[in-house]
Amino acid sequence: MSVDDSTRREINKIVERILRDSSLEPPIDINEILAFLKLHRDFYSLDEPGLLKKFAHRIQIGTNKAINVIRDKVKLAALWLPEETRILVDESQPKPKQLWASFHDTVHTVLPWHRDFFLGDTAQTLEPEYQDSLEEEANYGASALMFGGERFSTAAADTVPCWDSICELQRLHKKSYTTTFRRYIEHSHKVPLAGLISVPWWKRSADPNQPRLKHFIVSRQFLLGFPNISAPTLLAMVRGNTRPTKFGSAGEFTFSLTNIRGESVEFIGEAFTNQHELMTLFVPSALRRSIH
Ligand SMILES: [Zn+2]
Numbered sequence: 001m002s003v004d005d006s007t008r009r010e011i012n013k014i015v016e017r018i019l020r021d022s023s024l025e026p027p028i029d030i031n032e033i034l035a036f037l038k039l040h041r042d043f044y045s046l047d048e049p050g051l052l053k054k055f056a057h058r059i060q061i062g063t064n065k066a067i068n069v070i071r072d073k074v075k076l077a078a079l080w081l082p083e084e085t086r087i088l089v090d091e092s093q094p095k096p097k098q099l100w101a102s103f104h105d106t107v108h109t110v111l112p113w114h115r116d117f118f119l120g121d122t123a124q125t126l127e128p129e130y131q132d133s134l135e136e137e138a139n140y141g142a143s144a145l146m147f148g149g150e151r152f153s154t155a156a157a158d159t160v161p162c163w164d165s166i167c168e169l170q171r172l173h174k175k176s177y178t179t180t181f182r183r184y185i186e187h188s189h190k191v192p193l194a195g196l197i198s199v200p201w202w203k204r205s206a207d208p209n210q211p212r213l214k215h216f217i218v219s220r221q222f223l224l225g226f227p228n229i230s231a232p233t234l235l236a237m238v239r240g241n242t243r244p245t246k247f248g249s250a251g252e253f254t255f256s257l258t259n260i261r262g263e264s265v266e267f268i269g270e271a272f273t274n275q276h277e278l279m280t281l282f283v284p285s286a287l288r289r290s291i292h
Helices: 005-022 030-036 049-058 063-073 095-110 112-119 128-146 150-156 163-173 177-186 220-225 231-241 285-291
Strands: 040-044 078-081 086-090 194-198 213-218 248-258 264-273 278-284
Touching: 005 030, 005 095, 005 128, 005 150, 030 040, 030 095, 078 095, 086 095, 095 112, 095 128, 095 177, 112 128, 128 177, 150 163, 150 177, 163 177, 163 264, 177 194, 177 213, 177 278, 194 231, 213 220, 213 231, 231 248, 231 264, 231 278, 264 285, 278 285
Parallel strands: 040 086
Antiparallel strands: 078 086, 194 213, 194 278, 248 264, 264 278
């Protein structure tokens, strides 16, 4: 399930308005966004019963229920208390995840239909599918807000689609490589781009049952032009064409994919690792040459 076009437009409008009214420019600092929106951010730890009690008191429910609420949400690493204009972030999470969770919950507070959901308990809002769609909308908005909305797309569309450009944007926006990579694929050139995020094949996984493939991201043009290309096909290509690397470039290779019209199109795969993840960008070769 993904966010539909009219909802995307609505979220973009709200994000652009916040950016305009706050006069904030990239790199977008979460503290300045929180200050502009008059939101408070606290950190909680599941290991500290004291903090949890304070939180339970705040939302006036029993500690047990508070624990359940937090456990349910823990994979998102943050909570929003609408009646208090306050968001709570799990401090045991790694820093990039805390930052993502902070932007995510900030977006819940600025989308009016989310406020209705978090304050109310109507039959519709109890549907788990409805809640999932709100989470996707908050993620969509979090990425837009942290990268300065349209500002990112305009600048990114002016770059050569390769990892050098993504790294330059990452330095400018001061966000993680992973979030910058994802934003670049979906919001830069209006061309077929794809990206694969996987656990590096040369790293021993802590959990052998954990799949190596983490995310498969495609631009709209890739989805329309190459609907039959699956992530496992690309992952096998990455496995055969990359080399163990601590940080940075992990290999570049060319290969062909068949598009929806049955034509063969040559692509460049370019892999980069931030130590924890192997991120491979797929760009049509002809496009990369023409944009150079
Ligand atoms: Zn959420």
